[in-house]
Amino acid sequence: MRLVFAGTPEVAVPALDALIASERHEVVAVVTRPDAPAGRGRRLVASPVAERAEEAGIEVLKPNRPRDEEFLARLREIGPDCCPVVAYGALLPKVALDIPVRGWVNLHFSLLPAWRGAAPVQHAILAGDQITGASTFLIEEGLDSGPVFGTVTEEVRPTDTSGDLLTRLAFAGSGLLAATMDGIEDGTLQAVPQPADGVSLAPKLTVEDAQVDWSAPALRVDRVVRGCTPAPGAWTVFRGERLKLVAARPLPGEEGLAPGDLAVGKNHVHVGTGSHAVELLWVQPQGKKPMRAADWARGVRIAPGERLGAADVR
Secondary structure (H helix, E strand, O other): OEEEEEEOOHHHHHHHHHHHHOOOOEEEEEEOOOOEEEOOOOEEEOOHHHHHHHHOOOEEEOOOOOOOHHHHHHHHHHOOOEEEEEOOOOOOOHHHHOOOOOOEEEEEOOOOOOOEOOOHHHHHHHOOOOEEEEEEEEOOOOOOOOOEEEEEEEEOOOOOOHHHHHHHHHHHHHHHHHHHHHHHHHOOOOOEOOOOOOOOEOOOOOOHHHEOOOOOOHHHHHHHHHHOOOOOOOEEEEOOEEEEEEEEEEOOOOOOOOOOEEEEOOOOEEEOOOOOOEEEEEEEEOOOOOEEHHHHHHHHOOOOOOEOOOOOOO
């Protein structure tokens, strides 16, 4: 099939690579989000998908909106058979959905109908799921509600951050997407409607969602830190400023600390929660690079009675 691939971030690149490598299909163009400001200089930078496509000599389309007439006209000229999608980042209007003969097929990082939405991996970790996966489905106008072609499963490991899990799913899902294209092309694969039961939603996490509530159980604190790493980044407050929590671990059996209270040793920083304590492993103060929590604690010289989670933020 003639394919037009739609995707934007680094997590979409493995799927693009798998399709470029396919001997059965041709990626004739790529659709991605416009160049965006990045770095301290805030200069415009092309998306990872755009960079990879340009390396491969593939035409790159960067519409401000996928309903722009210039983009739609070019897509009609190209005449793709199918448009595989991975984390493109914009809603596709019906006028665009109708152009490829075999539709737009999305690789979504959950086992649908679980975790429909922008942040399925983060929500799977926040919910304590032990198994997740990826699904390919035919895009329709509803939110991730189209019929499913195929799935792969992936275990959620106890120490997984959302970044860890998403990286594994990106590579496992790339093979699934390529196999889905093969099955659509040769007619051996039919999409199956999603069940009505088991639907859950995974909206994009906000900075407010990532604030740690020390009165919650240690298990919840651990999930928030892992689920919000690397983005939007779990955080708390210390001396009126935000302190990013890069890595932590629960300490079953370590009790006696009230929520937010600190116990600092030569090589450790323990924090009380609503159940047992957690150990801070890596933190990132405002304006600084990530550092070991014990080094941070020595540097700021925590006084007796100081704690995490004060209400005021500068």
